[in-house]
Amino acid sequence: MFKIVNPLLKTMILVLCSVFLLSGTVNGQNADLITEKHQAPFGNLDKTPYLGNVVYSRQPDAATIAMLKDQGFKMVLSVRYDDEPVGFDARKLIEKNGISFVQISYLKGSINDKERSVDDDAVTQIKQVIEAANAANSKILLHCASGQRAAATLGSILYRDYGFSQQEARKYVEKAGLTSKGTGAIYDKYISSIKK
Numbered sequence: 001m002f003k004i005v006n007p008l009l010k011t012m013i014l015v016l017c018s019v020f021l022l023s024g025t026v027n028g029q030n031a032d033l034i035t036e037k038h039q040a041p042f043g044n045l046d047k048t049p050y051l052g053n054v055v056y057s058r059q060p061d062a063a064t065i066a067m068l069k070d071q072g073f074k075m076v077l078s079v080r081y082d083d084e085p086v087g088f089d090a091r092k093l094i095e096k097n098g099i100s101f102v103q104i105s106y107l108k109g110s111i112n113d114k115e116r117s118v119d120d121d122a123v124t125q126i127k128q129v130i131e132a133a134n135a136a137n138s139k140i141l142l143h144c145a146s147g148q149r150a151a152a153t154l155g156s157i158l159y160r161d162y163g164f165s166q167q168e169a170r171k172y173v174e175k176a177g178l179t180s181k182g183t184g185a186i187y188d189k190y191i192s193s194i195k196k
Contacts, residue, residue, distance in 0.1 A: 031134045033158065034172055043067050047147060049176050051154065053134045056176040058147040059086060065093050073099055074138035077129055079106040079122075079149050102129055106149045106156075107186070118156060118190035127157045148183035151176035159191050166191055 032052045039050040043064025045057045076094050082105055094101040104126050108119040133140050144150045155173035158164040
């Protein structure tokens with residue numbers, strides 16, 4: 001069992017899980033995380049891979065955030081470090097535009113840490129948010145700074161929780177936009193550490 005220390009995040013996950021449970025008998029293991037859909041690039045988001053109910057991307061700028069609601073997004077899930085600078089108050093702007101915002105850092109620690117590794121508890125939390133939104137048929141924008149960590153979250157969930165092989169999970173990580181050797185190495189190390 002994991003512990004969520006941020007009370008706002010804990011409330012958001014509880015609400016989303018309630019929606020998930022009330023929405024029917026969808027089993028999380030059967031949630032569709034890989035069906036490819038089309039999301040045209042918009043604003044500063046030049047790459048917008050869309051799998052399941054999630055669009056994987058880089059950090060939307062202020063002008064792009066103003067477009068999210070018209071693009072059908074119900075939630076923004078940031079997997080950036082909690083202390084990673086954005087340059088503006090993204091949470092405030094997103095919520096002002098009527099969209100839910102959740103922050104869960106995919107990697108442990110701080111933006112200033114030299115050693116980087118995946119936070120397994122965070123993967124669990126990200127999975128719960130995605131599955132709850134999927135069950136409610138809510139479209140999510142899942143992002144980090146460049147889209148690399150965002151893409152890696154998909155493979156982490158598919159391999160750890162959905163029974164995908166390393167090769168299958170990696171295929172979907174790349175469809176979600178992973179191209180970085182550095183993030184790829186962190187992802188591979190995490191996948192290799194999972195005991196199945």
